[in-house]
Amino acid sequence: MDNTTPTTTTNVENSTPIKKKSGGKLCELCNVARPVLKRPKTGQMICKECFYTVFEDEIHHTIVSNNLFKRGDRVAIGASGGKDSTVLAEVMTLLNKKYDYGLDLFLLSIDEGITGYRDDSLETVKRNQQQYQIPLKILSYKELYNWTMDEIVKEIGLKGNCTFCGVFRRQALDRGAVILKANKIVTGHNADDIAETVLMNLLRGDIPRLQRCVNIVTGSEGALPRSKPFKYTYQKEIVMYAYFKKLDYFSTECIYAPNAYRGHARDFLKDLEAIRPSVIIDIIHSAENFHFREENKMPVQRNCIQCGYICSNDVCMACDLLKNLNSGLAKVKLSINLKRKDKDNNNNNNSNNNNTTLSNQLVIEQK
Numbered sequence: 001m002d003n004t005t006p007t008t009t010t011n012v013e014n015s016t017p018i019k020k021k022s023g024g025k026l027c028e029l030c031n032v033a034r035p036v037l038k039r040p041k042t043g044q045m046i047c048k049e050c051f052y053t054v055f056e057d058e059i060h061h062t063i064v065s066n067n068l069f070k071r072g073d074r075v076a077i078g079a080s081g082g083k084d085s086t087v088l089a090e091v092m093t094l095l096n097k098k099y100d101y102g103l104d105l106f107l108l109s110i111d112e113g114i115t116g117y118r119d120d121s122l123e124t125v126k127r128n129q130q131q132y133q134i135p136l137k138i139l140s141y142k143e144l145y146n147w148t149m150d151e152i153v154k155e156i157g158l159k160g161n162c163t164f165c166g167v168f169r170r171q172a173l174d175r176g177a178v179i180l181k182a183n184k185i186v187t188g189h190n191a192d193d194i195a196e197t198v199l200m201n202l203l204r205g206d207i208p209r210l211q212r213c214v215n216i217v218t219g220s221e222g223a224l225p226r227s228k229p230f231k232y233t234y235q236k237e238i239v240m241y242a243y244f245k246k247l248d249y250f251s252t253e254c255i256y257a258p259n260a261y262r263g264h265a266r267d268f269l270k271d272l273e274a275i276r277p278s279v280i281i282d283i284i285h286s287a288e289n290f291h292f293r294e295e296n297k298m299p300v301q302r303n304c305i306q307c308g309y310i311c312s313n314d315v316c317m318a319c320d321l322l323k324n325l326n327s328g329l330a331k332v333k334l335s336i337n338l339k340r341k342d343k344d345n346n347n348n349n350n351s352n353n354n355n356t357t358l359s360n361q362l363v364i365e366q367k
């Protein structure tokens, strides 16, 4: 065994403990090397090389079986400097070479303007760019919207700020990809993220979002196709992969996110996972097999009359949010809309709500 390998429970954040040297046992896959980890997804005791192989092969299988790319695609990798997108950059580079996908890869980072968080993580992305030799584009909220998240939080406070950030980031990634002349975007959303989103939409009775949140590709409505090669990849395995490969990533949580509703869904999922690890994939498979009534389909998409971005109303969410920020009304409108949403929830009359007006949108934390 590699003597750098931990032999006791380690600091691999939130990850399955690396087990002690396991007596005379051999890796359950190759039967040659000593196992160094218990696979969170399957419980198998395997060696490091077999772990790399199964991890990468499963992602390759997800890519191929879902036809995520075709030769010549220009693919922008949403790169935040965090573990998921750093592993995504590593694995996309590796698989593109190994299986000759014929893709042009780019790193695309959105600088939300969060001092002490995004500025540090962007330094990580810059180092990744050197390492992977992939062109990098950094685009900021300040350039696009003339607001940083620091300024937005100063204006509206901590409640509801994730909504602004999520809406702006979604659009910023599209705009950055257009600048890079990319025709596809990939993000590091993993199986845990998707299972959390399913739970959140279920708990909120948000049927339109519930039916599309397990799609591996979104954007067919008019934005650039955006896919999630890690749809079936466990977060714990991503952390282990980054750890064993000694990847350079930034591991601090967003300083503005601790109150987000998603955190409750995450905690709930972690509790369930501790009892039954397959719960993550089971939730995704369940949601893939839901059947929805026709009237719950997402509204028809059109272009925002102000900025031209794809949306489901006359004006897109980003323009709507910006109008409130620029007029100094964002905080007032946010609190009115949150109260209205609470009332809607109390009246239990939003389970079939198909509209995407601001009142509905303001309580959605985008993932």
Ligand SMILES: Nc1ncnc2c1ncn2[C@@H]1O[C@H](COP(=O)(O)OP(=O)(O)OP(=O)(O)O)[C@@H](O)[C@H]1O
Binding pocket: 077, 078, 079, 080, 081, 082, 083, 084, 085, 086, 108, 109, 110, 111, 112, 169, 186, 187, 188, 189, 193, 367
């Ligand atoms: N500022 C950003 N710039 C570019 N892409 C981003 C940015 N923030 C998030 N993404 C993309 O969205 C995915 C999910 O982002 P999320 O905020 O959930 O972070 P995460 O789960 O901690 O992922 P990561 O570990 O990559 O930061 C990321 O893996 C990345 O591909």
